[in-house]
Amino acid sequence: MSKKQTLDHPHFLKLFKKEGILSIKEGNGKVITLMSPDKWRSEMGNDWIYLLFDIFQIRSICEQYSEVSLDIVEFASKPTIYHSKPNRVIPEGPLINDTLKFSLIREPNWNKLLFQISKPTLVKIATEAKADVKTDLLFPLFSPGTKEMYLGAEGDVKILKG
Incomplete structure (x- = not known):
């Protein structure tokens, strides 16, 4: 019987809230950095x-x-990174060609951590940063089946990586 894989939510959350940034070595051995x-x-x-x-x-x-665009995000069955125009009221943020990237994380353990952070959180995947903590749990966006799509406010959709 294999050991159940989880995140140490209280520990990870405490470290994240303290500095607003946390580097995690996930199950594939890659480091992700979460940042406010x-x-x-x-x-x-x-x-x-x-x-x-x-x-x-x-x-x-x-x-x-x-x-239509909301339905695409809501019913996506595989991890997906979406490219969209930013809301005009958000402060300066990471944009490429005037679009931001986002992903709705459904994996229960990672979703719970994000829920506890309680606001949209930035992630940089496969960083060179030294890990603050580690987990055996795989980060969903490293899946080989991860898709990328452009979603426009008017319902325009473009598959960038299928």
Whole structure:
């Protein structure tokens, strides 16, 4: 019988809340860095992805979406990174070609950690940072089946990586 894989939520959350940034070595041995969006600076680069725990958080980072676009996010069966126009009210953030990237994380353990952080959180995947903590749990966006799509506010959809 294999050991159940989980995250040490209280420990990870305490470290994240203290500094607003946390590097985690996940189950594949790759390091991801979680960061509060208010800590982001342009010199940190634009290859960050907003992580969401709930579909309603999209409104806080992106322009108003059509029902079609929301349905695509809500019913996606595989990990997906979406590219969309940012909400005009969000402060400066990591943009590439005037779009931001986000992903709705459904894996229960990672979702719970994001829920406890309680706001959209930036992640940089496969960083060179030294890990603060580690887990045996795999980070969902490292899946070979991870897709990338552009979603427009008017319902326009473009598959970038299938």
